[in-house]
Amino acid sequence: MGKEKGESSSEATSIDAREDREQWGGQIEFLLSCIGYCVGLGNVWRFPYLAYRNGGGAFLIPYLIMLVLCGIPLFMMELSLGQFSGLGTITAWRASPIFKGIGFGMVGVSFLVCIYYNVIIAYSLFYLFASFQAKLPWTETCREWNTNATCAASLVNKTVENITSTIATTMAMQSTTASPNATNTTEALKIKTVSPSEEYWKYRVLRVDKSTGIDDPGYVLWDLCLCLLLAWIIVFICLAKGVKSSGKVVYFTATFPYVILIILFIRGILLDGAIDGIRFYIIPKWELLGNSAVWKDAATQIFYSLGVAFGGLLTFASYNKFNNNLFRDTMIVSIGNCATSVFAGFVIFSVIGNMAKINGVDIEDVADEGPGLAFVAYPQAVSLLPIPQLWSALFFFMLFTLGLDSQFAMVETVVTGLVDEFPKFFRNRKTHLMLAVSIVAFLLGILLVTEGGIYWFNLYEWYSAYFGLLILSLFMCLAVNWGYGYAFTTKWRFNHDIKLMLGFQPFWYFKIAWMFVTPAMITFIILYSGIFYTPITFGDYKYPKWAENLGLCMSFSVCATVPLYMVGRMIVALIQGQSIRSLFNPSPRWGPSDTSVPYDPKTGGQPDVPIYSITNGESEKTATYEQYVTDDIPDAYSKL
Known part of the structure; x- marks a missing residue:
């Protein structure tokens, strides 16, 4: 089949992007995979330290506001696009080819985050192995790493x-x-002194005292490096067998963490001083709501935790059956994710209150306001339980499984996006591509496990999902709803596509949010954060200007793919004599993943005659009469 007019060469090679595509073994596997992807280290590791850094209760208010106005609508939108098309993050933009740069940006941000995210998993493995000692090392006070x-x-x-x-x-x-x-x-x-668990984290795990800053990386910490290598080996093995294999894994990895968190919560609230930490957590300091950093952190945490604009949701949904009830999945996962974050906050702040009581310091001064807070407070919590070695091993195994779920999604996003976009090169070499991605990410991650690696880790964590992710999500929202869904094709087309899958259109809440509220809120956060920009810090350490500029370049690189692809695609179209207007219209190969659904790439389907309807939570195909007519059918009346 030759290349059709209006398509790029990569689009032409994506003819078979849906052929032989795997699907989840069942709806519960997809739901658990989404829960595992969204409910991860962002909830029990990132959320608590952001809440701690931004005044506890003052952080919860913008967090919940951003969930309602941005998180849930964008979650539903990304799932819908992936499930309808059955394509990866790049190829799904056949819906409006000029915006394919959004897909490349999603792959980029997922790759950047998975580099440092696996380092967190390596930390968890380090603590897991350390748990099998006669006495937990972070409870010791006179070892070589103690001051x-x-x-x-x-x-x-x-x-x-x-x-x-x-x-x-x-x-x-x-x-x-x-x-x-x-x-x-x-x-x-x-x-007055710091806790032994904090000294263990700083001076035994990170050995941060051996480095003076980001420009002094020092030697590679080989114990952490081996843990990082092991983490990447596990990720590769689990993903190499395909989505159905990883779908089976999540039955355990998505449910086990809740058991451990509940146990730690019960123990935490019984500690002396726990009420002081919880009071700090739930009572807001209203003056902090005027700080742009609080709103920026709340917005990025919603995007980080729900996985919005990373491409993972789109990728997972592309393996769904066409009629899966994604509205139900959206509400379960997004609200459950938020509830898990808030619950994890109660766990960690009860322990912080106890640590403040023991050390005789204020809540704000218990530990550094950084990504290591969870590796200070949680080890302290498990050391107070009976048989602490057992609970420590179970807890850090939980962190390990939490990280794996999200890491699976990000690596799968990168690999699936490239395989679907370039099937001639990668369709039969997916395992080799996954191995290559794992090796490259591991090599780039070695810098983060050096003596000065925590400074680089903090740089990645601060900027990889910052301005670029917010701008990318804004592009996605405008392209899907105002571009594909309104201006460039038939009006409200995206809503009609959803009706083809579910049998009903999205509720008014989603329609208003997609068209007006969500893009306006994201724009406000971007402008407000830009005007009142706060440079990166790590405790009392101030990063040099070159490191800050490097971080900003990292952040903006993931959204720069959108205008760069637009310009490049327009130039190619002009050289080939194509119409610029055709680049905004859906590709001739655009359509639903279920090829039996009547659909015209130019005008869409027939929303008033739903192909699928949902009754009592089950999807049923509406009975229709179909008569296929071809020239090969003999004349039935020839013998009369």
């Missing part, structure tokens, strides 16, 4: 109670009132 102050404090604190008791007894025997002096003496004996 002199901590070691001295542990020795002094053992005798503080005895000394205090002696002083109190002596003073009671005196006739003069000397209780203030006793109090002062007691306070003088207390040594």
Whole structure:
């Protein structure tokens, strides 16, 4: 079949993008995979430290607002596009080929995030292996990684109670009132120090004291590097067998974390000082709502946690059956994801309150406001449980499984996007492509497991899902709803496509959000964050200007693919004598994944005559009469 007018060469090679495409073994596998993808380290690792950095309760308000106005609508939109087309993140933009740069941007942001995301999994493996020791190493106070102050404090604190008791007894025997002096003496004996778990994280795991900053990476930490290698080997093995194999894995990985979190929550709220941490978490500091960083962090956390604009949702939905009830899946996953984040916050802030009580410091001063907060507070929590080695191993195995689910989706997004877009090159070489992606990402991740690697890790974490992701989601929202769904083809076409799948159009909430509220809110966040831009920091360390500029380039590179592809595609069209207008219209190969559904790429389907209807949660195909007429049918009346 020759190349049709209006198509690029890559589109022409994507003829077989849907052929022999795998599907989920059942609806529950897709739902659990989405839960595993969205409910991940972003909930139990990233959300708590962002809430801690932004004043606890003050962060919850913009977080919930962004969920309703942006998170849920974009989640539904991305699932709908993927399920309807049955194509990957790049090829799905046959809907409006001029916007195919959005697909390349999704692949780019997923690749950048999966580089440092697997480093978090490596940290989890490191702690998992360390859990099999006679005594948990992060509970020790006089090991080589502990500071002199901590070691001295542990020795002094053992005798503080005895000394205090002696002083109190002596003073009671005196006739003069000397209780203030006793109090002062007691306070003088207390040594303020950081927790052993924080020192273990900083000086044993990261060895951050060996580096002066981002421009001093130092030596490779080979124990962490081997954990990173193991993490990539596991990801590759699980994904190499295909989506059905990873779908079976999520039955365990998507449900097991909730058991551990519930146990830690029950233990956490019983700790002394837990109520202080929870109060810090739920009571907002209203003045912080005027800080642009709070709103920026809330928006990016919604995108990060739900996986919106990363392409993972689109990829997962492309393996769905055409009539899967994605509205139900949207509400279950998005609301469940938010609830998990809030619940994880209660777990970690109850422990932070206890740590503040033990160390005699304010909640804000318990630990550094950085990505390592979870690796300080959670180890402290499990060390307080009976048989701490067992619970520590179970907890960090939970972190490991949480990370795997999300990592599966991001790597699958990169691989599926390239396979669907270039099937002639990669259709029969998917495993080789996945191996190549894993090797390249591992090599790039080695910089993050050096003595100064945490500074690079923080740079990746800060900028890879920042301005670029917000701008990319804005492009996606405008292209799908105002471009494909209104201006360039028939009006409300995207809503009609959804009706072909579900038997009903999206509710008014989605229509208004897609067209007006969501793009306006994203635009506001982008402009507000740009005007009141806050440079990257790591604790008290301020990044040099070149590192900040490098991070901004990283962030904007994922959205720069959109205008660059537009310009390049227009130039090619002009050289080939094609109409620029045709680039905005759906490709002749655009259509539903179910090829039995009547559909015209130019005008769409017949929304008033639904092919599918949903009754009691089950999808049934509407009975229709079809008569196929071809020239090969003999004349039935020839013998009369």
